[in-house]
Amino acid sequence: MNALVNCVLLIDDDKATNFFNERVVTRHKDFCQVNTVQSGLAALDYLNAVEKNTAIKPDLIFLDINMPAMNGWEFLVEFSKLNPGITKDIKIILLSTSSNPDDVRESAKNHSVDDFINKPLSLDLLDNVLRNHF
Structure with a gap:
């Protein structure tokens, strides 16, 4: 069976x-390639490499x-300025330890954000992501 998600980009400052x-x-059997970066700036560099066909576009x-330096909200502002041909069809899920209800409300208002889930990831959470977004 082919993976449902070809490429995942993890953006977190904590190694x-x-x-x-x-x-x-x-x-997880339904995820193929995973790339990690440790900052919003590095993620933007990665997405610029996608535009130059030197990196795989994340699903x-x-x-x-x-x-x-650049928090997740600031990344989302810059993400919205990227070439829509690159950003189209990329699902963004905020993955946070934050229990601040303002973060959840803010994520719901942001058109680039598809979901908000709490760390840590688990196979069950990934199953839910697939069910809800793919």
């Missing part, structure tokens, strides 16, 4: 979190909210 989430995603981005 351990990226490592853990990468392991969970690669263990799904898991985005941390609280990061230094």
